[in-house]
Amino acid sequence: MKLKDAREDGFFNNSGLSAHMEDYLETISMLAQKKRVVRVKDIAKKLNVKMPSVTVALQKLKELGLISYEKYGFVELTDEGEKIAKRVYSRHSCLADFFENVLRISKVEADSEACKVEHHLSPQSCRQLKRLVDFVNSSETDGKWKDDLFAKMDERQLCELKEGDRAVIVRIDAQGELKKRLLELGFKKGEQVELIRYAPLEDPLQVKIKRYNVSLRIDEAKTITVMPVKKLESNANR
Amino acid sequence: MKLKDAREDGFFNNSGLSAHMEDYLETISMLAQKKRVVRVKDIAKKLNVKMPSVTVALQKLKELGLISYEKYGFVELTDEGEKIAKRVYSRHSCLADFFENVLRISKVEADSEACKVEHHLSPQSCRQLKRLVDFVNSSETDGKWKDDLFAKMDERQLCELKEGDRAVIVRIDAQGELKKRLLELGFKKGEQVELIRYAPLEDPLQVKIKRYNVSLRIDEAKTITVMPVKKLESNANR
DNA sequence: GTACTTTCTTAGGATAATCTAACATAATTT
DNA sequence: AAATTATGTTAGATTATCCTAAGAAAGTAC
Incomplete structure (x- = not known):
């Protein structure tokens, strides 16, 4: 419901970025941790788009001050960019965790679902989701109900x-x-x-x-x- | 992650419709239940867009055989359209229920979150979510854990x-x-x-x-x- | 150090959504 | 029945994505 909102709140998120821009940022952050340098080609591959799309996105992110990058050069996140990427990533993990350990679907599917949903979840829902996951995962609250839950979920x-x-x-x-x-x-x-x-x-x-x-x-x-x-x-x- | 997928799976859903088109369909279905006739103006208001956007969307939905509608006339769902609308709506309720009764955020916010997320959730996740909500809501499984959960969530x-x-x-x-x-x-x-x-x-x-x-x-x-x-x-x- | 290959960018076009402004039809009032 | 108001449509622009094709820069190979 609320299409206009879909534009204001759905595509554009807490970070002020569109879902797609958040994806680019998140991907850059992930690649930066794995590789020495981050290249257009790798981003394109990871996000399953063609290189020109990446170039355009990078130009935009650069204008926003979230990455530093020169033509034909490598990509690096600025502090601001890193901060947003971290936030986006934590939202992603929280969701993936939920899908895997509460809804109990396979890890791969959990991750893919998280990708699709992550940009559309408010910080508040995210916090609540985390509380839920923590509750289910916590070993304090063990007992029969947990077995019951898992039996039901499975x-x-x-x-x-x-x-x-x-x-x-x-x-x-x-x-x-x-x-x-x-x-x-x-x-x-x-x-x-x-x-x-x-x-x-x-x-x-x-x-x-x-x-x-x-x-x-x-x-x-x-x-x-x-x-x-x-x-x-x-x-x-x- | 996976931008191209965002187009293939995110915007375009199980129904083969984009998220926005699903919204139009869902809205038409809801209005049809409340009002004698469904008018462009009402749809526009509900979805928070201007009337021309609705007109365009209706033309598309008509082409897809999901609504019957003539210029300056009223809108009605075809059987096929109704079927999709029902499916979309049930996904929405499931999510809203989850946000309200499991994550325990206010009804209004629960509904708004559901709107944002609903188009991006697979049927499988949806089913699992329903199982979770049922488990939490079911009175069979009462006992201390539920109080503990709610205390934690609140x-x-x-x-x-x-x-x-x-x-x-x-x-x-x-x-x-x-x-x-x-x-x-x-x-x-x-x-x-x-x-x-x-x-x-x-x-x-x-x-x-x-x-x-x-x-x-x-x-x-x-x-x-x-x-x-x-x-x-x-x-x-x- | 020239030639080939890979990587990246630019240019130009497509699509799906939005909007405003202007016009058309339908409904209501007088 | 004419005038006014409400509702709906069309046309044309805008935005954010994507793409392909072609050209430019950088890296590698001999």
């Missing part, structure tokens, strides 16, 4: 699995006829299933249960709650 | 308060000289403070404690953790 509906995933059935919410049919097919709590394949439009999905291949419609698969089994990736090639 | 550092806010001191993390000085000024656990005013650049902030006005630097105020006291707004005019 549950999926059968149709959320990817091809090849295996999982154990936790619960079946189907009623009446459907429930009966699913039970007959062998779906019951504790049973292991493997998602074989989705049909082109994702609709019927093929599942393996007790050595049988069964075809389910998405609406049917939605009633089945499962807990994925971690694949031992290192065993994959044996 | 804590603020003194310098996070707004002018006029009152709060009770929960903890002081200062060390050595600073701690001594704060204690001398009357800052201690259980004491009530009121944030009077920030200096122009937010730096020294003026706090009232035990009828005294005290000036603190931000770094000092950061060491003081407080629990805001809800103002009884309805009493304000008496």
Whole structure:
């Protein structure tokens, strides 16, 4: 909602920079830590844009006094630029941490989600998010609730699995006829299933249960709650 | 990170629409529920843009088959448009719910944050977020941890308060000289403070404690953790 | 030290959004 | 029914991105 705001608050952030400019800054900062010098080419690669786009962005950042850079030269952050980059980066880590350790999605996806969301989060939300992550991560507050939370967060509906995933059935919410049919097919709590394949439009999905291949419609698969089994990736090639 | 993606995945979402187009769709859907007819003017007002911008957007949405609309006529969503709007809206509510009931920021701010973030969240994250909110909201899993969580989430550092806010001191993390000085000024656990005013650049902030006005630097105020006291707004005019 | 390769910049064009100003249609009032 | 007001559209400009193509500078190789 509020498109104009999207321009004022969404694209342009606390730093006064657009989301894209913040990305450039963040990238420069990251590269500066890894490499001796920061080059246009590297920035372009990291941000997945072409070099001319980088050149233009650098010129703008230079005008803003956030980097020092001469034509054909290397790029360095000024103190001011470094400060903003740090802030942007901390927001990013906070989010990535949240996605990974609270929402419990894979590290890679957590990072990618953080990238997409990071420029749009207010400092306040960021602080609150940090409090939440700290609470969940803190070992003081251990106890059953945390196991409960993680169990809940790790549950999926059968149709959320990817091809090849295996999982154990936790619960079946189907009623009446459907429930009966699913039970007959062998779906019951504790049973292991493997998602074989989705049909082109994702609709019927093929599942393996007790050595049988069964075809389910998405609406049917939605009633089945499962807990994925971690694949031992290192065993994959044996 | 990944600017090009920002275009492919950030601005253009699961629906294949840009964030702004999703906003238009969502707004139309909301207005359609409240009003007899949806007019350009209302959309413009809601989205905080001028009418010509709306006209242009509507033309595009029409081309995409998401709304039916004739020049100078009213706007209606097609089935396809309605479907997308619903999806967008459910993502929005999920986020707003999260910001309000898990991160525990005010309803208004929760909604505004949701608006800014909503277009950038994958369906997967959305589902996980929903699981988290459900877990926190569910009354089954009651018990002390929830109180602990809320207590933690409701804590603020003194310098996070707004002018006029009152709060009770929960903890002081200062060390050595600073701690001594704060204690001398009357800052201690259980004491009530009121944030009077920030200096122009937010730096020294003026706090009232035990009828005294005290000036603190931000770094000092950061060491003081407080629990805001809800103002009884309805009493304000008496 | 000339020639090739890599890296970077400039120029010019595209797109998606915004806006203002001016004009067109519809609705309301008299 | 004519005049006025409200609403909506078109035209044209602006901004922030991106891109490709072509040329310039720097680095490397023989």
